[in-house]
Amino acid sequence: MNAKEKTPETVPPDHAAVQWVSASLDSQHPADMADELEKLSLEEQLEYIREMDVEDASESITEMERHDRNALMSELPSEFAAEILQAMSPDDAADILKDLDTDVRSRIFRRLEREDAAEISDLLQFDPDSAGGVMNTEILALDQSMNARQAIALIRDRVEESEIPYYAYVVDGYRHLMGVLSLRDLLLSPGRMMLKDLLREQNLICVPFDADKEEVARLISRYNFLALPVVDHEQRLLGTVTVDDVIDIIQAGASEDMQSMVGAGADETVDSPWTYSLRMRLPWLILNVLNSAVSAFVVHLFEGTIAQMAILAALMPIVANQAGNTGQQSLAVMIRQLAMERFDRKKSWGAVLREGKIGLANGCIVGTLVFLGLLAWTHNTGLAAVMALALWADMIIGAVAGASIPLILKELGRDPAQASSIFLTTLTDSIGFFTFLGLAAVWLF
Amino acid sequence: MNAKEKTPETVPPDHAAVQWVSASLDSQHPADMADELEKLSLEEQLEYIREMDVEDASESITEMERHDRNALMSELPSEFAAEILQAMSPDDAADILKDLDTDVRSRIFRRLEREDAAEISDLLQFDPDSAGGVMNTEILALDQSMNARQAIALIRDRVEESEIPYYAYVVDGYRHLMGVLSLRDLLLSPGRMMLKDLLREQNLICVPFDADKEEVARLISRYNFLALPVVDHEQRLLGTVTVDDVIDIIQAGASEDMQSMVGAGADETVDSPWTYSLRMRLPWLILNVLNSAVSAFVVHLFEGTIAQMAILAALMPIVANQAGNTGQQSLAVMIRQLAMERFDRKKSWGAVLREGKIGLANGCIVGTLVFLGLLAWTHNTGLAAVMALALWADMIIGAVAGASIPLILKELGRDPAQASSIFLTTLTDSIGFFTFLGLAAVWLF
Numbered sequence: 001m002n003a004k005e006k007t008p009e010t011v012p013p014d015h016a017a018v019q020w021v022s023a024s025l026d027s028q029h030p031a032d033m034a035d036e037l038e039k040l041s042l043e044e045q046l047e048y049i050r051e052m053d054v055e056d057a058s059e060s061i062t063e064m065e066r067h068d069r070n071a072l073m074s075e076l077p078s079e080f081a082a083e084i085l086q087a088m089s090p091d092d093a094a095d096i097l098k099d100l101d102t103d104v105r106s107r108i109f110r111r112l113e114r115e116d117a118a119e120i121s122d123l124l125q126f127d128p129d130s131a132g133g134v135m136n137t138e139i140l141a142l143d144q145s146m147n148a149r150q151a152i153a154l155i156r157d158r159v160e161e162s163e164i165p166y167y168a169y170v171v172d173g174y175r176h177l178m179g180v181l182s183l184r185d186l187l188l189s190p191g192r193m194m195l196k197d198l199l200r201e202q203n204l205i206c207v208p209f210d211a212d213k214e215e216v217a218r219l220i221s222r223y224n225f226l227a228l229p230v231v232d233h234e235q236r237l238l239g240t241v242t243v244d245d246v247i248d249i250i251q252a253g254a255s256e257d258m259q260s261m262v263g264a265g266a267d268e269t270v271d272s273p274w275t276y277s278l279r280m281r282l283p284w285l286i287l288n289v290l291n292s293a294v295s296a297f298v299v300h301l302f303e304g305t306i307a308q309m310a311i312l313a314a315l316m317p318i319v320a321n322q323a324g325n326t327g328q329q330s331l332a333v334m335i336r337q338l339a340m341e342r343f344d345r346k347k348s349w350g351a352v353l354r355e356g357k358i359g360l361a362n363g364c365i366v367g368t369l370v371f372l373g374l375l376a377w378t379h380n381t382g383l384a385a386v387m388a389l390a391l392w393a394d395m396i397i398g399a400v401a402g403a404s405i406p407l408i409l410k411e412l413g414r415d416p417a418q419a420s421s422i423f424l425t426t427l428t429d430s431i432g433f434f435t436f437l438g439l440a441a442v443w444l445f
Numbered sequence: 446m447n448a449k450e451k452t453p454e455t456v457p458p459d460h461a462a463v464q465w466v467s468a469s470l471d472s473q474h475p476a477d478m479a480d481e482l483e484k485l486s487l488e489e490q491l492e493y494i495r496e497m498d499v500e501d502a503s504e505s506i507t508e509m510e511r512h513d514r515n516a517l518m519s520e521l522p523s524e525f526a527a528e529i530l531q532a533m534s535p536d537d538a539a540d541i542l543k544d545l546d547t548d549v550r551s552r553i554f555r556r557l558e559r560e561d562a563a564e565i566s567d568l569l570q571f572d573p574d575s576a577g578g579v580m581n582t583e584i585l586a587l588d589q590s591m592n593a594r595q596a597i598a599l600i601r602d603r604v605e606e607s608e609i610p611y612y613a614y615v616v617d618g619y620r621h622l623m624g625v626l627s628l629r630d631l632l633l634s635p636g637r638m639m640l641k642d643l644l645r646e647q648n649l650i651c652v653p654f655d656a657d658k659e660e661v662a663r664l665i666s667r668y669n670f671l672a673l674p675v676v677d678h679e680q681r682l683l684g685t686v687t688v689d690d691v692i693d694i695i696q697a698g699a700s701e702d703m704q705s706m707v708g709a710g711a712d713e714t715v716d717s718p719w720t721y722s723l724r725m726r727l728p729w730l731i732l733n734v735l736n737s738a739v740s741a742f743v744v745h746l747f748e749g750t751i752a753q754m755a756i757l758a759a760l761m762p763i764v765a766n767q768a769g770n771t772g773q774q775s776l777a778v779m780i781r782q783l784a785m786e787r788f789d790r791k792k793s794w795g796a797v798l799r800e801g802k803i804g805l806a807n808g809c810i811v812g813t814l815v816f817l818g819l820l821a822w823t824h825n826t827g828l829a830a831v832m833a834l835a836l837w838a839d840m841i842i843g844a845v846a847g848a849s850i851p852l853i854l855k856e857l858g859r860d861p862a863q864a865s866s867i868f869l870t871t872l873t874d875s876i877g878f879f880t881f882l883g884l885a886a887v888w889l890f
Contacts, residue, residue, distance in 0.1 A: 031667045156632065164629045184609045187601065221696065222476045224689040226671070243688050244669040250692065251666065254699035255781040264774035270782045270796035277803050281774050285811055288770045292763040299762065303755035310748035313758035317744065317765065317874060318737040325733045325867065329709035329726050336700040337715045351715035358722050366730055422770065429762060 030056075034063035037072075038271070045072050050080070058087035065271045066099060074104045082111035090116070091136050091239075094123035131216045132209030134249065135230045135239035140165045142195060144178050149191035155183065166226040169237055170195045177229055177237040179204055206231050209238055216241045217249040218342055257335050257417040263288065288422050295320070295429035302437035305445070311378070312440055318370070319390050319436045323428035326362060327398030330355040331420055334406045338416050352403040359399020360392075367392040382444050390436035398428045475501075479508035482517075483716070490517050495525070503532035510716045511544060519549045527556035535561070536581050536684075539568035576661045577654030579694065580675045580684035585610045587640055589623050594636035600628065611671040614682055615640045622674055622682040624649055651676050654683055661686045662694040663787055702780050702862040708733065733867050740765070740874035747882035750890070756823070757885055760832055763815070764881045768839035768873035771807060772847030775800040776865055779848045783861050797848040804844025805837075812837040827889050835881035843873045 028036075037045050037060055049057050049072070061069055061084060073081055073096060085093040085108065097105050097120065109117060119137065126132030140158070142151050151168060168186065170179045179199035189198050206229040207216055220228050220243055227240040256266035263284025268277050299306070299316070306313050334351065371388035375381060402424055406416035473481075482490050482505055494502050494517070506514055506529060518526055518541060530538040530553065542550050542565065554562060564582065571577030585603070587596050596613060613631065615624045624644035634643050651674040652661055665673050665688055672685040701711035708729025713722050744751070744761070751758050779796065816833035820826060847869055851861035 029668055159629055159632050164627070164632075182609070184604055187604050187609075221689075221692045223474055226688075243671075243692070244666075247666045247688070247692060247695065250695055250699075251785055254695070254703075254784070258699075258703055258781055259774070259777045262770060262773040262777050264777050268778050269785075270778060270792070270799060274799050274802050274806075277778075277799075278806050281771075281803065282807055282810060284774075285767065285770060285807055286814065288767060289763065289811060289815060292766045295766075296759045296763050299759035300756065303759065306758045307752055307755040310752040310755075310758075311745065313751045313755075313761070314741045314744035314748065316758070317762060317878075318734065318741050320762065321737045321740075321870060321874065322730065322734060325707060325730060325870075326726075328707040328866065329704070329729075332704045332707050332709050333713050333715060333722075336703055339699070340696055340714075347715070354715060354719050354722075357719050358726065361719075361723050362727055362730055365727060366734060369731065370734060421773065425766060425770075429766065433762075 030059035030063045033060040034065075038065055038068050042071055042075060046075055049076065054083050054087045058084045061096070062088055062092045065269070066267070067272055067276070069096065070099050073100055073108075078107045078111045081108045085120070086112060086116050089136055089138055090119045090123055091134070094120050095128075098124060098128060126209060129213050130209060131207045131211040131213060131228075131230045131241055132238065134213050134216070134245050135209070135241050136245075137239040138162075139169060139229075139237075139240050141169045141171045141175065141237055142181075144170050144172055144196040144199070145194060147192050147194050148186050148189040148198065151181075151195060152183075152186050152191075155186075166242070167229075167240075169229055169240075170199060171237055175236045177204070177206060177231050177235055180229060204229075206235075207241075208233060213241075213249050214253055214339070215342065217246045217253070218340070220246045221250070253339055256415075257339055260415060260419070261331070261335065261417045261421045263419050263422055284419055284422060287419065288425075291422060291426035292429070294426060295433055298430045298433045299437065302433075302441060305437060305441045309440070309444065311383070312437060315374075315383075315387055316433055316436050319387070319394055319432040320429045322366065322391055323394035323398035323432050324425050325398075326359055326395045327402030327424045327428050328421060330359070330399045330402030331405065331424060334403045335417050335420070338406055338410060343410065348407050352400060352407065355399045355403035356396060359396045362399075363392040363395035366395065383440070386436065386439040386443055390432065390439055393435050394428060394432040397431050398424070401427050475504035476508045478505040479510075483510055483513050487516055487520060491520055494521065499528050499532045503529045506541070507533055507537045510714070511712070512717055512721070514541065515544050518545055518553075523552050523556045526553045530565070531557060531561050534581055534583055535564045535568055536579070539565050540573075543569060543573060571654060574658050575654060576652045576656045576658060576673075576675045576686055577683065579658050579661070579690050580654070580686050581690075582684040583607070584614060584674075584682075584685050586614050586616045586620065586682055587626075589615050589617055589641040589644070590639060592637050592639050593631050593634040593643065596626075596640060597628075597631050597636075600631075611687070612674075612685075614674055614685075615644060616682055620681045622649070622651060622676050622680055625674060649674075651680075652686075653678060658686075658694050659698055659784070660787065662691045662698070663785070665691045666695070698784055701860075702784055705860060705864070706776070706780065706862045706866045708864050708867055729864055729867060732864065733870075736867060736871035737874070739871055740878055743875045743878045744882065747878075747886060750882055750886045754885070754889065756828070757882060760819075760828075761878055761881050764832070764835050764839055765874045765877040767811065767836055768843035768877050769870050770843075771804055771840045772843030772869045772873050773866060775804070775844045775847030776850065776869055779851050780862050780865070783851055783855060788855065793852050797845060797852065800848035801841060801845045804841045807844075808837040808840035811840065828885070831881065831884040831888055835877065835884055838880050839873060839877040842876050843869070846872050 033056065037048065040048060052060070061072065064072070076084070085096065097109065100108070112120065123137065140155070142154065155164065155168065164183065168181045168183070169177060170181060172178055178196065179202045181195065181198060185198065205219065205223065207219065209230050209232055216228055219225070220241070225243070227242045229240050230238045232238055252267070259268060260266045263281060265272070265277060265280030268280060334355070337348070337351065367388040370391055371384045374384040374387055378384065405420045405423055409418065409420065410416040478501065482493060485493060497505070506517065509517070521529070530541065542553065545553070557565065568582070585600070587599065600609065600613065609628065613626045613628070614622060615626060617623055623641065624647045626640065626643060630643065650664065650668065652664065654675050654677055661673055664670070665686070670688070672687045674685050675683045677683055697712070704713060705711045708726060710717070710722060710725030713725060779800070782793070782796065812833040815836055816829045819829040819832055823829065850865045850868055854863065854865065855861040
């Protein structure tokens with residue numbers, strides 16, 4: 001998506017926060033058009049799209065929800081689909097093509113004009129999770145031998161056909177990125193000064209095309225930039241990632257973390273087909289059963305003890321639950337940390353210690369309360385002590401495990417959130433049951 | 446924070462993604478300076494800050510982590526603290542003051558110059574979670590009777606002392622917001638045309654000061670704006686929320702959802718003092734014990750059954766766990782939905798149905814697998830059937846409850862995420878234990 005200085009000009013149809021609605025809704029915003037389209041059946045969508053002009057159609061389709069968009073693009077005549085893609089910025093076109101089935105994709109691809117096809121196919125080479133996979137390629141590159149006045153004139157000339165750029169990128173004759181200037185930098189400079197000379201003293205921040213897109217988001221968010229240039233390994237300028245893309249990356253990352261943590265699909269929404277969600281979640285639920293079987297086996301070992309003292313069966317879920325909750329608190333804080341800050345090994349493992357300390361202290365307090373409560377209820381000091389001790393130990397383990405699991409997954413090169421909550425529960429359940437029932441078997445009989 | 450067309454000019458010190466680092470690091474970025482400061486002891490910080498010029502000090506302090514910043518600001522001499530606040534944009538100054546203890550705040554406040562004090566104290570009136578609480582007040586308002594050429598000249602004149610604005614806000618003589626123009630709109634217009642006439646046909650989007658800040662974030666993200674104007678109930682222009690603030694709002698919202706869901710503090714990070722985290726989490730852990738006591742009581746009712754058939758104690762956690770996991774998947778998808786889209790009651794309750802369907806189907810599949818597994822292991826058809834049935838029922842309940850809890854909390858006017866995972870577990874545990882042990886008691890004896 002390309003948001004270069006778009007002016008707020010449309011209104012979401014029925015929004016409480018919006019106070020002032022002009023009478024005319026002729027020029028609807030693409031995001032609103034997309035919403036309207038999604039409410040229609042596929043047949044109606046097709047009819048509707050064919051009546052729109054290509055520009056509007058391409059903007060609306062860009063904003064549509066993925067599953068709806070794929071269905072629509074697959075049904076459009078190839079010729080028209082190609083026209084729509086050509087009207088988009090190449091990175092949006094590549095994103096859409098990437099999602100389509102191979103045969104649909106090549107069918108549409110053949111209809112693209114050669115130049116567009118080449119550009120899109122270049123973009124398709126990049127890993128979608130990398131800077132290259134999310135960058136915009138329509139940027140303003142200025143030769144470093146130009147002077148400030150010429151640069152300003154060039155920007156003014158381009159105003160007719162394109163937005164005013166956030167930044168002008170200064171390159172040498174081989175398109176090596178030499179520096180970045182804002183319009184303000186240019187306006188404040190002596191008109192005859194060469195761009196090259198304006199760049200003195202500048203510390204340039206840019207990312208290679210294979211940098212992780214979430215890393216790009218962190219940099220833009222950390223430094224409050226509007227865009228960040230993307231270069232190849234020879235420092236040649238390839239494109240930029242803009243702040244509106246970063247918002248999408250951050251939102252998608254937050255959904256991914258929260259959902260994959262419990263084994264839901266990373267990109268599921270309430271608009272995804274329910275069968276898609278079913279497919280995404282089922283494998284993790286099956287893994288969860290197998291994991292639960294481990295803790296069930298632990299309990300199974302103590303069936304003799306339980307048969308003699310059935311209250312243990314009532315109390316054991318408290319231990320497991322409490323340690324699980326403690327661990328999830330650590331897990332949540334740690335996953336958010338990894339999402340927002342660049343990974344720093346030393347700091348991260350230091351944070352595990354911090355979580356251990358919190359778990360220990362919370363374990364003491366909660367353990368004591370449970371001890372007193374259980375003593376008052378059962379008048380069985382031994383049982384209350386076993387319960388408190390097991391709770392305390394399992395809460396410390398939960399806290400440390402909750403904080404470590406994402407780090408271990410990260411060190412293994414995997415997604416730090418994926419199924420982390422499921423692994424955590426297996427651990428806190430089995431260890432909690434074992435400690436509690438084990439201590440009970442040894443002390444209470 | 447104010448990010449109007451900042452130019453990337455500095456480099457994070459040791460970053461892998463950054464390829465090209467200029468030799469000089471003299472002009473460090475405030476975010477990096479803040480990191481450096483946070484590594485020092487409070488005494489060292491104080492020493493360091495006093496040696497910086499006020500401009501640098503104020504930028505670095507703005508970027509510091511909250512707890513560190515509060516400690517530092519409280520220890521600085523009031524005179525110097527006031528100077529630092531005056532060098533910030535008023536909204537940042539207000540944010541920082543808000544966090545300080547009352548006595549420190551009034552001590553510093555007395556040292557502010559009258560005009561700054563008035564502006565900051567106005568900002569302090571706004572709810573920090575509202576548009577007014579996050580807006581910037583340093584904006585360019587142009588009178589509607591100005592013509593395009595005059596407007597451009599004015600912007601050029603201001604370039605010396607301030608950044609080029611994202612948008613120019615057109616107001617009437619009473620500062621009522623009439624419309625928004627981009628620099629491009631101005632450059633493309635006939636120079637003699639009055640701004641008033643350029644606004645024809647425009648649909649303006651703005652928010653009242655009391656709109657929820659997350660709603661502002663959703664609007665900016667949806668329409669790819671760089672800023673959104675904030676007005677009072679008479680449509681008078683008060684300020685704007687910019688895209689860099691929106692990134693912070695989105696990140697903070699994602700942390701808040703993920704962490705408060707399991708009862709950790711909404712604004713905890715690995716940098717928060719561990720005692721702060723302890724205080725934030727303990728009440729929810731205690732609530733969790735009380736909730737677990739409910740499900741323990743359910744098991745307690747069936748102690749007789751368990752004493753006769755202790756394998757039930759081993760299997761019951763599988764039922765609870767599985768339903769809990771199913772519910773958490775629904776919960777995660779629903780909380781993300783509420784975070785990303787404006788709340789639509791009909792759509793949301795429709796999504797609950799969708800989750801119920803997924804839970805039903807997953808329950809059938811997992812139930813069948815568990816039935817077969819348990820049959821193979823125990824050769825007890827009755828037990829396997831009871832287990833499968835309880836699992837299936839509890840998974841449906843988990844899915845529906847997981848999807849409903851955030852909606853119910855929302856309808857009650859509360860945070861949809863807060864402790865939702867804890868409530869969910871109580872429900873899936875108690876109902877799971879009751880269904881499983883109840884069916885077992887009726888059928889197997």
